[in-house]
Amino acid sequence: MSLEALVSKYIASTEKVLKEMQRTKGSTSVAEERIDNILGYVTAYLEDAKYYKAQKKFETSLTSVAYCEGLLDALRLLGVVKFEWPANTERKG
Numbered sequence: 001m002s003l004e005a006l007v008s009k010y011i012a013s014t015e016k017v018l019k020e021m022q023r024t025k026g027s028t029s030v031a032e033e034r035i036d037n038i039l040g041y042v043t044a045y046l047e048d049a050k051y052y053k054a055q056k057k058f059e060t061s062l063t064s065v066a067y068c069e070g071l072l073d074a075l076r077l078l079g080v081v082k083f084e085w086p087a088n089t090e091r092k093g
Contacts, residue, residue: 006058018042022081038074045067052064
């Protein structure tokens with residue numbers, strides 16, 4: 001798989017998660033403002049990934065989307081959001 005295809009796959013997966021993700025209430029002591037702040041970083045990293053992809057800077061794009069996914073996973077591990085990453089079959093292409 002080319003680096004460009006890999007970047008496209010991860011950007012699409014992250015966009016899907018952001019659309020379907022649900023925030024949980026009352027399951028953690030993390031302030032809503034802090035969750036909002038982290039979600040702001042998630043969105044910014046995703047936008048960076050798209051920008052660098054368009055600039056054909058695929059390594060930088062992949063790094064940006066990887067940061068984005070890491071933050072989403074951290075929020076999920078804290079129990080403040082619920083989502084599932086698309087299955088491998090959905091992530092292809």
